[in-house]
Amino acid sequence: MSESVNGVAFVILAFASIGGAVGMLTTRNIIHAAFWLLEVMVAVGGLYLLLSAEFLAVVQILIYAGAVSVLMLFVIMLTLRRREDSVRPVEVSIGGGILVAVFGTVMYVAIARYGDRVGEMPIVVPDTAALGELLFTQWALPFEVASLVLLVALVGAVWWSREGDDR
Amino acid sequence: MSQVLAPILPVLAAIGLMLANGVVLIYMLRKVLGHLHLRLGPVHVGPKGVVQTTADVLKLLSKEDVKPNGVDRWMYVLAPVIVFVPSLMAYAALPFSETLRITRLDTGLLYTFAVLSVVPLGVIMAGWSSANKYALIGALRAAAQQVAYEVPLLLSVLPVVMIVGSMDLAEIVAFQTGVWLGVVPRWFVVLLIPSFVIFMIAALCELNQTPFDMSEAESELVSGFATEYSSMKFGLIFLSEFSNSFVISALAVTLFFGGWTLPFVPDSVLAPIAPVVFVLKTYIGIFVFMWIRGTLPRVRIDHLMNLGWKWLIPISLAWLMLVGVVVKLVAPGGVA
Amino acid sequence: MAYVALIPLLPALAFAVMAPLSRVVRNRVRWLGVAGVGGALLLSLVAFASVWPGGHEGEAAYHASWPIAQVGGVDLSLGILLDPLAAIMLLVVTIVGVCVQVYSLGYMHRDERVGWYFAVLTLFTAAMLALVLSDNFLMFYMAWEVMGLCSYLLIGFWHEQEAPRKASQKAFLTTRVGDVGFAIGLAIMYATVGSFDFDVVLGSAGAWAPGVATAVALLLLFGAMGKSAQVPLHVWLPDAMAGPTPASALIHAATMVAAGVFLVARALPIFEASGVALTVTMAVGAITALLGGLLAAVQHDVKKVLAYSTISQLGYMFLAIGAGGAIAGMFHLVTHAFFKSLLFLGAGVIIHAAHTQDMREMGGLARHLPVTSVTFGIGALALAGIFPFSGFWSKDEILYAVWNDGHYVTFAVALMAAFVTAFYVARLWFRVFTGPVQTENLAEGHTEMLVPMGVLAAITAVIGLTAPRFSEFLGHAGHWPDPAMAVSSSVVALSGLALGWWAYGRTRLVLNTRSLKERSGHAYTVLTQKYYFDVTYEHFIIRPYMRAAESLSRFDGSAIDGAVNGAAGAWKRLTEVAWSFDGRVIDGFVNGVARAARASGGALRRIQAGRVQTYQRYVLGALVLLMLWIVVKGA
C-alpha cells in the first residue's frame, strides 16, 4: 500500500510556483519581482506540506517569506534613488536563454530516463520529532557547522553593511 | 458534501470569529482607552454606545473606495489581503479546547509565528504601493521592528518548548494542567517569568502597539502604512490588526497561562466551557495590551531597536541557556 | 709580571676610547691621554724596580709571548721582553711622554683639534712602549711602523697649511726608504734563522755566514738610519719641525728617532758578527755627527737648530755603538732624550713668547722668561757637554770608548763635533736670551708648561751622575770618567762655547750673519744649502724618478693600455657577435614566448570581462556539457 500526493493540490501549487517564477523574471518592476518570488516560496512551502515535510514548510515560510523577502525589500528600497528606478527594462539574454534551454532539455531527458525509478511513495511518514532527534544526534556536527556559518555570515554582513566611516 | 465542507467549515468559523472579534475589539478599545483616559468613550449610539461599532462598520462599508493616482495598482489592492490572510491563517493552530481547533500541527507554535511573519510583507506592500512618503516610512518602520522583534519573540518561547518537548500548542496546554503545592497553578508564567516578560515586550512590538507604535504614529505619519487606504481596504487592515492582537494574546495564554484549562476545576465541568475560558483569558490579555497602550508614551525608534537587539536578544539567549542547563540537570531524559 | 703588558696597553686603550668620539667630546676628554701615559709611567717604575737588583748578563727578567696567528708555516706572536735595557727605555719614554703630555695641555689648549692631537700622541707612546718591550723583530717592526704613522699624523697635524703637509709626506716617504731596507733585512733574517725572536736570532747570530750577517746588519742599519735621520736619510727631520713643538720634543728628539739607535743596540750581536757593519755604523755616525752639527751652526730657525742638533747627537750614538761603546751610546740616548726634549719644550715656550721661530728676530728673552732661560740653559749646557750636566758624562763615555777602541780618526771627528755642538749651543742661547729685546708682549709659559720643563731640567742636571750605575745595570763594569779625557773634552766644549760667545754673545761686537757669510765663503753656502742633499735628491732621485714615472706612464698609456684596449676591442667584437646572436636567437625565442603568452593572455583576457554573469555562463556551459556527457554516456 502506498500513499499518494493530492494531485489537484500539486497542480495548483506547481502552477503557482512556476507562475511566480515566470512573473519574477518577466516583471519590469523589481519590487514586484520580490513579491513574485514570495509567491514561489509560499507555493514551495505548500509542496513541502504535500511531501509531509511539515517542519520544512514552516521554516520555509519563516525564513524565506518572513526574513529573506523583507531583507530583500529593504535592500531594494535602500538602493532606489527614485520610486521610478524600480521599473527597469527587461533584459533579454539570448545566449543565456539558449544555454538554459539546452540545460532544461538535458534535464528533461535525464528526468524522463531516470525519474520514475522510484515510483511509489512509501507509506512511512516523516515525523517532526524524529527530525529533531536526528538533527541533534546524527547531524549534530553539520548542524553546529551550519550555525557557525550563520554566525560568520552575520558578522560579515554587519561588517560590510556598516557606513564607510565606521569601518 | 461533507467532504468539501470539512476543510472549509473551520475556515469559515475562523473568519466569523475574526469578524466578531474585530467588532468587539473596536468597542472594547474605545471604552477601555476612554476610561483609562478618564473619559467615557462612545455613549450616543445605543446604550453606552454599544452600537457604535455597527455604525463604524456601516460607515466603512458605505464609504467610497478611493484609489489615489500613482499607486501601484495590483499591489495596492493586494496589500490588505496579504495583511489579512496570515492573521486569518494564524487561527489554524490555536487550541480553543482539547478538541476544538481547526487543525492539529506538530509544529503549531512555529506555524503561528511563521504565518505572522508574513504580515510585515503585506505592510511593506501597502506602504510601497501607496506612493506616499508617510506610508512608506511607516511601512518600513513597521517591517523593521517586526523583523527585529520576531527574534526575541521566538527565543522567549523556546524555554517553553524545551520543557514541554513539543511545539504542538495542545500539548503545551496539557502540560500546564494541575497545580504545584496544591495552590500554585502549573502555568509557565510562574516558572518562566523572564520568558513571559520578554514575550510581552516583543509581542507589543510585533503588534505595533503603543508604546511601540512608531509605524503609525499619528502625530508624525498620519496613519502610517494605511494612510492612503479607505473604505473596506482600511477595514481589512484594521481587522487584521485586531485579529493579530487576539492571536498574540491567545498565544500568551496558551504558552504561559494554561490555555483553556483552569486550576481547581474538574475536567467534567471544564470540558463544555473550555473554549469560553480560553477566549476570556485571551480577552484579559487583550485588555492588558490596551492597558499598556493607554498608559505608556511612545518610545523612539532607535531606542526601540537598541532595546530589541542589545537587551532582549542577549537576555533571552542567556535565559535560554540557563533553562537548557537546568532542564538537562533536572530531567536528563526529557521532561515529558 | 703580566702587568708589564699593560704598559703599552694603557695608552693604547686611551687611544681606542678617544679615537671614535666626536671632536668636541674628544677635546673634553684629552686628559685620558695624560692618564694613559701616566699609568704607563707608574707601571714602568714598578717594572724598573723589579728589574733593578738584577744586573744579570743578557738575561731577560721577564719574558712572555702570546701567539696571535699562523701564516704559512710562520708562527706570529706578540711578546713582552722586559730586560734592563727595555726597563730603562720604558722609563725614558714614559717620563718624557708624561712631561710632553702635561706640557701639551698648556701648549695646545687653544687648538680646536687638541683631542685628536692627544689621541695620536698617546697612540704613539703606546707604539713606542710596545717597540721597547717587544721580544721579536716582527712586533718591533709593527710598532716601528705605527710610530711612523703617528709621526706622519703629528707632523702634518696642521694640515691646513702646505708646509706641514709636505713635511709629513717627506718624512713618511724618507723613513719608508729606510723601512724597506729594514723589511728586506727581516726577510733575510727569517730566511736564515726561521724565526723573528730576539732570543733565537741574536743567539745564533755569531754562527751566521759573515756575508749574511753583514747584509742583515747593514739593512737593519739602513732602517735605523731612516728612522734616526742619519746621513743621507736625514733630510726629513728638519722639515718635520713643521709639526707641533711638543710632538717634536717627544717624537723627533727623545723617542722615535732614538728607536733606530735602540734597534742597533738590540741587534748588536748581528753587527758584532759582521764586523764590517760596525765600522759602517761608526762611519755613518761620525759623518752625521759632524755634518749635522755644522748645519745646526748656520740655522736661524730655533727648532731647526735643535733638529740638526738631534741629527748630530744621534750620529754620536751610532758612532759610539759602531766604535764598541754600546753602553755609552745607550747612555747618551738616555741623557739626550731628557735634555733634548727639555730644549724642545723650552723652544716651544720661546716660540710662543716671541711669536717667531727665527733667532734673528729674538733677543734678550732671559729677563722676561726667567724659568725658561734657566731650564733651557741647563739643557744647553748638557748638550754642550759641560760638567756636571748629563751630556758631559755621556759624551765623555763615548769619547772614552772610541779612544779606547783605537778609532783615532773617529775620535777626532767626535771631538770636532763636540766643538761644533758647543759653538751652536752658545750661538743659540746667546742670540735668544741676550742682546736687545726685539719683540713685545713677552710672557712666560703656562704652569703646565713650566713644570715639565723643571722636571726634565732636574733630571738633566743629575742623571749624568748615574753613569757608572748605568753601565753596571746593563751588565758592564762601571767607571767614572778618565780625568784626562774629561779635561780634554771639557776644554773642547768650553772653547766651542767661547767661540760662540765671541761671535754672538758680545753685544758690542755682534757679527751679523752677512759678515760670517763673507768670511767663510763657499763653506757657508754649502752649509746653508745643507750640503746640497735636498738638491741632489731632487736632481738625481726625484726628477729621474718623475721622468721615469712619466715615461712609464706613457708606456703604460701606449703599450699596455693599447694591449688592454686591443684585447678589449677584440672582446667587444666578440660580444657584439654574441649580442646579435643573443638578440636574434635567444631574445627572439624569449620574446616569442612572451609574445605568445601575451597574445594568449590578450585572448583569454576577453574571457575575463569582469562581468559576473559572463562567468556564470561559462560555468553553465561547462555544466551543460558535463550533463550532456553523463546523459549520453549513460545511454
Add this chain to the structure above:
Amino acid sequence: MTIGPSAFLGLAAVLFALGLYGAVARRSAVMVLMSLELMAVAVNLNMVALSRFVTPTEMTGQFFAIFTMVVSAAEIGLGLALVLAIYRQTRSIELSSIDSLKG
C-alpha cells in the same frame, strides 16, 4: 492522478532553469540574488521530494534542505550586504558596474 517523483523533479527542474536564466540574464544584483534563491529553492524541493520517496524515515534530503536553507540564508545576508556596500561605492546595483577586476 499519480504524482510520482518525476513530477517534483520536473517542477524543480523548471524552477531551477528559470532561476538560472534570471541569474544569467538580469543585470540587477538584487535580481540575480533572487534568482539564486529561486535555484536554491528548486534544489531543496528536489531533495525534499527524493527524501520523501527514497528515505522517508532517515529524512536525509530534509536535512540537506535544512543546510541548504542555512547556506542560502547566509548567502543572501552577505550578498545583500555586499550589494549595499557596492551601492555606496558606485551608486548603482547594476552588475555591469562591478567590473573593476576585469582582465
